[in-house]
Each structure stands twice: as C-alpha cells, then as structure tokens.
Amino acid sequence: MKALFVLTVFGGGLVHATLAPALRIADVAPDIPLIVVVLLALRRGPEFGCAAGFVAGLLQDVAAGGLIGVQALTKALVGFILGAAGGRLRVTQPLVQVPGLVLLTVAEGVARFTLLQLFRFPAPFGELMAFVVLPQALYNGFLGAALVFALAWTDVVKERAS
Amino acid sequence: MRGVLVLGTVVAACLLLLTVQTRGHSTPTAEALAFVTTPIQSGLARVNRTAVTIWSTYLDWKNVRAENRRLREDNQRLRVESLQVSETEVENQRLRRLLALQERLPLATVSAEIIAREWGGWVRSLTVNRGRGDKVTRLTAVISPEGLIGRVVEVRSGASIVQVLTDPASTVGAHVVRTRTSGIVEGEPRGTMRLKYMAREGGGIQVGDLVVTSGAGGSVPRGIPVGRVRAIDDRGSALFHYAVLAPVVDFARVDEVLLLMGETRQDVAAAFPTDG
Numbered sequence: 494m495k496a497l498f499v500l501t502v503f504g505g506g507l508v509h510a511t512l513a514p515a516l517r518i519a520d521v522a523p524d525i526p527l528i529v530v531v532l533l534a535l536r537r538g539p540e541f542g543c544a545a546g547f548v549a550g551l552l553q554d555v556a557a558g559g560l561i562g563v564q565a566l567t568k569a570l571v572g573f574i575l576g577a578a579g580g581r582l583r584v585t586q587p588l589v590q591v592p593g594l595v596l597l598t599v600a601e602g603v604a605r606f607t608l609l610q611l612f613r614f615p616a617p618f619g620e621l622m623a624f625v626v627l628p629q630a631l632y633n634g635f636l637g638a639a640l641v642f643a644l645a646w647t648d649v650v651k652e653r654a655s
Numbered sequence: 656m657r658g659v660l661v662l663g664t665v666v667a668a669c670l671l672l673l674t675v676q677t678r679g680h681s682t683p684t685a686e687a688l689a690f691v692t693t694p695i696q697s698g699l700a701r702v703n704r705t706a707v708t709i710w711s712t713y714l715d716w717k718n719v720r721a722e723n724r725r726l727r728e729d730n731q732r733l734r735v736e737s738l739q740v741s742e743t744e745v746e747n748q749r750l751r752r753l754l755a756l757q758e759r760l761p762l763a764t765v766s767a768e769i770i771a772r773e774w775g776g777w778v779r780s781l782t783v784n785r786g787r788g789d790k791v792t793r794l795t796a797v798i799s800p801e802g803l804i805g806r807v808v809e810v811r812s813g814a815s816i817v818q819v820l821t822d823p824a825s826t827v828g829a830h831v832v833r834t835r836t837s838g839i840v841e842g843e844p845r846g847t848m849r850l851k852y853m854a855r856e857g858g859g860i861q862v863g864d865l866v867v868t869s870g871a872g873g874s875v876p877r878g879i880p881v882g883r884v885r886a887i888d889d890r891g892s893a894l895f896h897y898a899v900l901a902p903v904v905d906f907a908r909v910d911e912v913l914l915l916m917g918e919t920r921q922d923v924a925a926a927f928p929t930d931g
Contacts, residue, residue, distance in 0.1 A: 562672035
C-alpha cells in the first residue's frame with residue numbers, strides 16, 4: 494500500500510517532469526499529478542486521495558518555486574472530495590470521465606486562485622481561466638479518460654490471466 | 656471519521672505552511688522542504704535527462720537509418736537515370752548522324768529501326784521495322800552513316816529482312832576509289848567479305864584503299880562505302896584476284912538505318928566520309 498502510494502505519486506511527478514513538456518499542445522500541458530490523484534482517489538478512497546493530493550501538490554509547489562502549500566491544499570481537497578464521492582459516481586463511463594475531469598480541474602483552478610488571492614496574486618481571473626485553466630481542464634479531461642480506459646483494460650487482462 | 660482526520664491534518668499543515676510563509680519565514684520553510692525534495696527532484700531530472708537522451712538517440716538512429724535507406728534508393732535511382740541519360744545521349748548522336756545523312760542524300764529515304772538480327776553463319780541478316788506498308792521493295796539498299804549495310808531480300812507487311820554484306824550469299828558491284836578497279840564484293844561464311852576483281856585490272860590496289868559501290872545493277876546507288884582493303888590475296892596467274900575487306904559498318908552495333916527508296920541511279924559518294 495505504502496509502496497503503491499510512493500510509486501504512484503512520485504511516478505506521477507516523474508511523468509509530469511518528463512512527459513508533460515513533451516505532451517504540450519499549443520503551450521498547454523496537462524496536470525498529470527492531478528489526474529493521478531483523481532485516479533488514486535477513485536480507486537482507494539478519500540484518505541488515500543487526500544494524502545496523495547497533498548504529497549503530489551507539495552512536490553509541485555516546491556518544484557514551481559511559489560507559495561508552498563497552495564497546490565498541496567487544493568489537490569488534497571480534490572483527492573478527498575472525489576474519494577468520498579467516487580462510490581456514487583459512474584466513473585467507468587467516458588461521458589462522465591471527460592466532463593468530470595474538466596470540472597475538477599476548473600474547480601481546482603478556482604480554489605487555487607481563491608487561495609492565492611489571499612496572498613495578493615496579481616493575475617486577472619478571466620485571463621487565467623481562459624488561457625490556463627480551461628485549456629488545461631480540457632486536456633486533462635481527455636488524457637484522464639484515456640488513462641481510465643487503459644487501467645480498465647489492464648484490469649480485464651489481469652482478470653483473464655488469473 | 657479517519658478520513659476527516661486526515662483531511663484536517665492536511666489542511667492544517669497547508670495553512671500552517673502558508674501562514675509561516677506570509678510571516679516572512681518563506682525561505683527557511685522552502686529550504687526545509689527543498690532539503691527533502693531536492694534530491695528527489697535531482698533524481699527525477701536525471702531520469703528525465705537519461706530518458707530524453709535515450710529517446711533522442713533512438714530517434715537519431717531511426718532518422719539516420721531512414722536517411723541511409725533513402726540515400727541508397729536515391730543513389731540507385733540516380734545511377735539508373737545516369738545510365739539512361741548516357742544511353743539517350745548516344746542514341747541521340749546516332750539519330751543526329753542518321754538525320755544529317757538523310758538530309759545530305761539526294762534520294763528519298765525511310766528511316767528504320769533494327770528489331771532483330773540473324774547471325775548464325777549460314778545467314779547474316781537484320782530485320783527492320785519497315786515493310787510493305789512503307790512501300791519497301793525487294794533489293795532496296797540499306798545504309799547507315801558509315802556506309803552500305805546490305806539489301807532487302809524479303810518484304811513483309813510490317814518488317815523487312817536485310818541481307819547483310821557479310822552474308823555468304825551477298826554480292827554487290829563495287830570499285831576501289833583510288834584505282835577505279837571494279838569487282839564484286841562477296842560475303843564469306845566466316846563473317847568477312849572480299850572484293851573479287853580481274854587480275855589485269857588490280858595491279859595498284861593497296862591495303863587501306865576504300866571500296867565503294869559501283870552502281871552496277873541499279874539496285875544500289877554508286878559511291879556508298881563498303882569497306883577498306885585489309886589484305887590482298889594474289890593468286891598468281893589466276894584470272895581473278897581477291898582483296899580481303901574490313902567493313903566500314905559494324906553490323907553488330909548498328910541500331911538505326913536508312914532505306915533508299917525510289918530512283919537509285921545517282922552517285923551519292925559526296926554524302927559519305929571518304930577520308931581515313
């Protein structure tokens with residue numbers, strides 16, 4: 494369990510550090526740690542999701558060089574909420590996955606902006622949403638859905654093998 | 656309950672971190688966290704760099720391989736093209752010479768391509784792609800820019816058979832240009848030809864003398880080069896002597912020819928080279 498946690502969160506960080514720049518489309522890169530947190534929360538529940546969000550966010554905060562704790566808090570909240578609500582969502586449906594991840598990314602962005610406002614973050618909300626949060630949310634939606642599909646397929650293969 | 660506890664702890668930790676930073680202690684906090692995360696980041700960066708290096712090496716290798724294959728194909732294609740170009744150039748030169756001869760000749764001519772060769776020894780002939788439809792008739796003289804090749808012995812609907820001068824059955828009236836010694840050029844089974852002339856007329860023939868058609872018989876115009884004297888076969892007191900001739904035309908290499916149509920009684924010596 495702990496090994497899985499470390500592997501997934503740090504693996505997400507590694508993938509974010511290595512693949513995200515390569516996956517950039519029109520200067521928009523996906524938030525891979527957020528997708529990893531969502532997947533973990535859906536599979537492992539709110540505690541795991543919350544802890545994973547905290548660690549993944551903290552790593553991003555430290556790597557980004559800004560205020561430490563902002564992304565840790567927002568991602569921990571996303572992980573907790575999704576972990577708690579996951580049982581009631583039909584997350585195997587792509588029609589739920591894509592808009593779900595889009596909404597989550599937007600919610601995380603709004604939460605981060607609100608938190609940063611307390612520390613006099615200068616960027617205007619509209620521009621931030623139009624050029625950063627929404628494009629990234631869309632990207633996350635499709636990439637996350639693809640990952641969910643890949644994981645489901647892996648599970649099927651595993652079941653067949655056993 | 657445990658979940659709420661985890662969430663509370665995490666939120667508290669985050670708020671504490673943020674509060675500490677707003678109180679001006681951002682550097683020590685960041686440093687403390689960086690102490691833990693920097694080695695991890697360095698490791699991740701190293702892994703990233705290695706992965707990128709491996710990937711770019713793989714891409715380079717793949718590109719080099721593809722480029723190598725492309726260059727090989729280009730090389731192959733260019734070699735074929737080069738051969739085609741030189742072949743076309745040679746053909747162009749041949750056709751230009753043939754065209755020049757056609758323009759120089761005061762006779763009606765039809766150009767033809769050689770489409771087959773019979774080189775067995777019993778028969779030495781060429782098949783050209785002109786026949787009855789082109790108004791070719793039997794005994795039509797066939798020439799190249801160098802000289803006489805032979806005469807048409809059989810006309811078909813789309814082709815004609817040309818008996819080459821070296822055919823054992825071939826005979827053409829000819830004379831030595833320098834001495835005006837006249838005789839008959841005959842083909843020989845071994846693929847050579849000879850000039851048969853009366854002994855009393857051939858006293859002055861020398862090796863290297865040019866032999867041209869005499870126009871006797873009317874089927875071949877006068878003055879077309881046939882060959883050069885290579886050796887003289889003096890038969891003592893015999894009535895006829897012979898001169899071995901080297902053909903002026905390389906029959907094995909000729910590809911395009913002219914068929915002389917219509918009136919053939921004119922002297923056409925001026926249309927052919929007579930030197931060397």
